[in-house]
């Protein structure tokens with residue numbers, strides 16, 4: 001095991017023993033409970049955080065913001081159940097999953113940038 005791997009596994013234990021259970025995919029701030037995380041989404045007020053709070057109201061908007069925040073194309077069916085998608089383990093495992101693909105294909109990156117600057121569709 002490399003020292004980096006050992007440092008990572010130490011991090012995992014620290015998180016497991018902490019009170020952090022859920023994490024904001026946009027700013028990676030950790031919270032003990034989902035209701036505190038939801039309060040955070042509402043106080044931040046930017047488009048991504050607002051979208052993250054809309055899972056039950058507007059799932060498509062939520063999905064868009066979730067994928068944008070995480071930098072990963074998570075299939076919608078993985079995000080339908082409770083707060084699984086905000087759990088520390090889930091967020092860390094999927095974080096920036098698209099980064100490698102983007103490096104190989106710069107046109108998809110510019111498309112992504114273009115997409116984020118589209119005005120909010122009501």
Ligand SMILES: [Zn+2]
Nearest residue numbers: 024026027028
């Ligand atoms: Zn946040």
